[in-house]
Structures are given as C-alpha cells and as structure tokens.
Amino acid sequence: MNNIIRLGVLFSIFAAGGVMAASGVTLGPRPAYLVADMDEGALKEKLSSCLNKTPKTTAFSIGHRGASLQFPEHTKESYVAAAQMGAGIIECDVTFTKDKQLVCRHSQNDLHTTTDVLTHPDLAEKCTIPFTPANPETGEKATAECRTSDFTLAEFKRLKGKMDGANPMATTPEEYMKGTADFRTDLYASRGTLMTHAESIALLKELGVKMTPELKEAKVAMPYDGFTQQDYAQKMVDEYKAAGVKASDVYPQSFNMEDVKHWVANEPEFGQQAVYLDSRMYDDESWKPSLKDMAALKDRGVEYIAPPLYALVTVDNKGNIVPSDYAKHAKAAGLGIITWTLERSGHLGNGGGWYYQSVKDVINNDGDVMTLLDVLAQDVGVVGVFSDWPATTTFYANCMNP
Structure with missing residues (x-):
C-alpha cells in the first residue's frame, strides 16, 4: 500500500x-x-x-x-x-467468550485490569472473582478476576479498553482501575474500542x-x-x-x-x-x-x-x-x-x-x-x-x- x-x-x-x-x-x-x-x-x-x-x-x-x-x-x-x-x-492475542466467540485480549482473565468491566455492576457481579476491596489495616490486597468466558460476546462489546494496571490497595472499583505504570500514560485512554x-x-x-x-x-x-x-x-x-x-x-x-x-x-x-x-x-x-x-x-x-x-x-x-x-x-x-x-x-x-x-x-x-x-x-x-x-x-x- x-x-x-x-x-x-x-x-x-x-x-x-x-x-x-x-x-x-x-x-x-x-x-x-x-x-x-x-x-x-x-x-x-x-x-x-x-x-x-x-x-x-x-x-x-x-x-x-x-x-x-x-x-x-x-x-x-x-x-x-x-x-x-x-x-x-x-x-x-486471541481468546474466547462464554459463547465461544474469538476476541482480542492478552489473556482470558485480564478484563479486570485492561477494561472498565468493574464499572458495570451487572457485569462485575458475573466475574469469576468479583471485586473485593483491600483492607488497609491488615494490608490485605484487593482481588478481582474477570474472564472473557464470564461474558457473552454482546456483553464483552459493552466494555471499553483501558491501560493495563490495577491499584492493589484499592477500596473501591474506581480506585482499583487506577493502576497505570508511571512510564506509561492515560493520555490516549479516553477511548478503547474492544x-x-x-x-x-x-x-x-x-x-x-x-x-x-x-x-x-x-x-x-x-x-x-x-x-x-x-x-x-x-x-x-x-x-x-x-x-x-x-x-x-x-x-x-x-x-x-x-x-x-x-x-x-x-x-x-x-x-x-x-x-x-x-x-x-x-x-x-x-x-x-x-x-x-x-x-x-x-x-x-x-x-x-x-x-x-x-x-x-x-x-x-x-x-x-x-x-x-x-x-x-x-x-x-x-x-x-x-x-x-x-x-x-x-x-x-x-x-x-x-x-x-x-x-x-x-x-x-x-x-x-x-x-x-x-x-x-x-x-x-x-x-x-x-x-x-x-x-x-x-x-x-x-x-x-x-
């Protein structure tokens, strides 16, 4: 070309x-x-x-x-x-959804760090491991695991991509999503079409x-x-x-x-x-x-x-x-x-x-x-x-x- x-x-x-x-x-x-x-x-x-x-x-x-x-x-x-x-x-990178449709994701279980899935309550509750907040008093870290296989293709397409990362000491889903590495940027993360x-x-x-x-x-x-x-x-x-x-x-x-x-x-x-x-x-x-x-x-x-x-x-x-x-x-x-x-x-x-x-x-x-x-x-x-x-x-x- x-x-x-x-x-x-x-x-x-x-x-x-x-x-x-x-x-x-x-x-x-x-x-x-x-x-x-x-x-x-x-x-x-x-x-x-x-x-x-x-x-x-x-x-x-x-x-x-x-x-x-x-x-x-x-x-x-x-x-x-x-x-x-x-x-x-x-x-x-190819993986698959609940209805066995192929999609582009680095891992089948990275949606919680690479997309805004946790901001969709109806989808977040379907995650393999729903979001659990960190406990600052004990030092216990936040957990979540959301897989493409947790969702149909139609549900997957509702998500928006974000920079890969998570805040392990987050107490809310919104805090958890803010984990972009300091050598990267969120400048181009306002859009992320899956x-x-x-x-x-x-x-x-x-x-x-x-x-x-x-x-x-x-x-x-x-x-x-x-x-x-x-x-x-x-x-x-x-x-x-x-x-x-x-x-x-x-x-x-x-x-x-x-x-x-x-x-x-x-x-x-x-x-x-x-x-x-x-x-x-x-x-x-x-x-x-x-x-x-x-x-x-x-x-x-x-x-x-x-x-x-x-x-x-x-x-x-x-x-x-x-x-x-x-x-x-x-x-x-x-x-x-x-x-x-x-x-x-x-x-x-x-x-x-x-x-x-x-x-x-x-x-x-x-x-x-x-x-x-x-x-x-x-x-x-x-x-x-x-x-x-x-x-x-x-x-x-x-x-x-x-």
Whole structure:
C-alpha cells in the first residue's frame, strides 16, 4: 500500500471514531530521543544520519498488542496507532467468550485490569472473582478476576479498553482501575474500542498490514462446553480463511507446541509461518538450549521460533552484547527468529528489568535499546521484533535495512 492510499485509509478510520488525525507513517519524537541518549560511536552516527529519512512500513517492526506503551492494548485505537508508526505486522492475542466467540485480549482473565468491566455492576457481579476491596489495616490486597468466558460476546462489546494496571490497595472499583505504570500514560485512554478477532482481521486488512494472532492459553478447563483445543486452534485460522486473507500474510503464534503441530498438519499453508513462542528458559531454570533440540523443532515443521529478548543475547568478556548460545543454535538449525518485547520495560537506567536480564550489567540508559536492537538484527539475525511502541523498530529498520 503506497503512502497516499495509506493516508486515506488511516484518515478515514480515525475520522470514523478514532482518537487522532493520521498522515501516513509518522514516528514522532521518540526515535530521535533514543538516538540522542546513545553512547557515542559509529552506530549513533549512522542512526543520527537517518533521523530525517522518510519512514516506510516494515515487517521487521511488529506491533505488540498494537502500540500498547501508550494506547489501551488490543483496541482499535492501539492497532491503528501501530500501523501509523510503520508496523508491518500487528498482533491480536486471541481468546474466547462464554459463547465461544474469538476476541482480542492478552489473556482470558485480564478484563479486570485492561477494561472498565468493574464499572458495570451487572457485569462485575458475573466475574469469576468479583471485586473485593483491600483492607488497609491488615494490608490485605484487593482481588478481582474477570474472564472473557464470564461474558457473552454482546456483553464483552459493552466494555471499553483501558491501560493495563490495577491499584492493589484499592477500596473501591474506581480506585482499583487506577493502576497505570508511571512510564506509561492515560493520555490516549479516553477511548478503547474492544475488538473481536474477526473485526481485527478486517481492520488490519484495510490498513494493509500483515497479522500475527497468538492463540492464548484458556483459563477455563478444556474442552469447554464441547469446544476442544483443536477446535480453538482451527477456529482462529478459519476466520482468516473466511475473510479471504492470504496465508502468507498471517503468522499464527502459540506457546503450546500442540497448537503449532495442529496448524502444520492441518493447515500447512498457515503452518509454514507458524511461530513457536518459546518460554522454556524461564519455565525451567535448568533447561539449556542445544543444536539437537533446535534441529528437532525444525524437523517437526517449526519454521519460526520466538523467545524473549534476553534469551538471544549475552555479554562477552569485553563488555559487549553478543549472540547467546540459544541464538547460535537456532540460527544453525535454520529457524527464523523473532523476539519480544521492546519498549515494555520503562526507563533503562537501572538495567532494563526482566526483558534485559542477560545484559543488565551493560544497560544504563534508554539509548542502549538501540544498541541491543542492532545486535539482534545484525548479529543474531532476527527477522522481526515485537515492540510496544513500533516507531522505534520502524526507525531502526528503515535506517539499517536488517
């Protein structure tokens, strides 16, 4: 989609109920801010030379839950913002409602932190765990758990998305909903249009981007009212087929290897782009990567593997960020590598948090995100990076052509 057509699409989407005007691919001030914060060197010089370059959409830049650093995740507004920032692939995490309809939510049981469900008394009372206030005297924290499976699709569509977060010491539902992290903002949270999976497909198709749905683990026991895990995995793919989306435009994801095997065996056109989300390094602290293991994944039909950022990098004896053994083995086995998630840790001055744990000793400023991104792209050879603020990955890819 060229920029003129894209401009018209984005403008019409926002004019029909969005939150801001749009003008093609725009990156805003953050890339320049990050480059200015980098340590001096050749990479900073190169990236500085690209600050005035006209950006283009790139599949290297993947919108994680849309543009969820500042927009309510998995909402229309978040997806459109990610496309505006040049994300060539955008994610809908897929779960299901009480009436087994597929919707976009990061987890089946996150409605109490990502939506305004607690402000709807008739719906709040249906939650798996209705809101219970904190007890300031004893220090007991507030509790709530609201699942998509607690509600029909019609009830789900009454909700509005908000920034993910909660106040654990709240004594009212209204206080509980005020938990946005200090490195995020509620500036764009006045609207948060929830979407079905099918609606996300239509929107992303109109925006001219590719799609990477993640089949989320069900929190209810499966089968659910006769709905098996295989039915669930198949239904997700069927909605792309029904919408006329080419398999080459879809990268289905799952942490569950059985889902990946289902797509490879039953939907080979979609299966050849299936992404195995790898959590083994934090599920089992004793687990170690090996070439044999990576080759076995390849033999099962896995083409893409996606671990967290830290699994792909380490620090050498000179203090440089370099590819990890995991990265070397995955590359040697011929696996395409994708990783998650950039721009999700707040300020990096203290080592960057969970996503940066393997390189925390050499992370001390926000600009170091560009150094890490360069290692991932040029040395590890990742084909795409999830980001909560896709402007960062779009800028890098436009400059460095990974």
